[in-house]
Amino acid sequence: MTEPSFLTTTRTAYDTVAADYEALLRDDLAGNTMDRVVLAAFAELAEGEVADIGCGPGRITAHLAALGLAVFGVDLSPEMVAVARDRHPxxxxxxGSMTGLELPDGGLGGVVAWYSVIHIPPDLQPAVFAEFHRVLAPGGRLLLAFQTGDERRDHTEGYGHRITLTGYRLPPERVTAQLVEAGFEPHATLVRAPEPPNEKTPQAYLLARKPG
Structure with a gap:
């Protein structure tokens, strides 16, 4: 089967920027109180093994591990995975791809998708949420983070490189409705103001639970 073009371009873009992305964002959590608060809440709620899907260079994976979770990372970009393994051996x-996770049904206590579903076209996001639901055990927790809005943004430069990358700003209400359709119970939604100078739009965190 031919791979969807958005997966190919996303992988290529993140392969290109992997090292510079990691260097720029390495200490970002230290300056973002709300990110740390939400991740801490998730760490208290989740029980069992957790997958950080779209983990990039592994900074969120490592933070969750430091909070006491048994966590591993999955990313579409081999270069991002190589950087993550080097930084967090x-x-x-x-x-792997969130569109078809090579994970067993019901094996996880938690899934985190931290600014990673933003590269999935909106019409395909319900299938991704269904995949998250599949790999979670009953009672498992899901945490999403994303920029709010309702628009497509095409990027030709990023982290000092020429790239081709599409991202989507998402309305929390639509994402919540899609999660419900996938079988999740919404738990909490938080929208915060952007943190200058890097953020231009409000940011959303969405916690949900697989019933059971």
Missing amino acids: DLRFEV
Whole structure:
């Protein structure tokens, strides 16, 4: 089967920027109180093994591990996975796509998708949420983070490189409705103001639970 073009371009873009992306964002959590608060809440709620889907260079994976979770990372970009393994050799990282996770049904206690569903076209996001639901055990927790809005943004430059990358700003209400359709119970939604100078739009965190 031919791979969808958005997966190919997303992988290529993140392969290109992997090292510079990691260097720029390495210490970003230290300056973002709300990110740390939400991740801490998720760490208290989740039980069992957790997958950080779209983990990039592994900074969120490592933070969750430091909070006491048994966590591993999955990313579409082999270069991002290589950087993550180099930066965090004590943690597990795998190459994979959220559109078809090579994980068993009901095996996880938690899934985190931290600014990673933003590259999935909106019409395909319900299938991704259904995949998250599939791999979670009953009672498992899901945490999403994304920029709010309702528009497509095409990027030709990023982290000092020429790239081709599409991202989507998402309305929390629509994402919540899609999660409900996938079988999740919404738990909490938080929208915060952007943090200058890097953020231009409000940011959303969405917690949900697989019933059971």
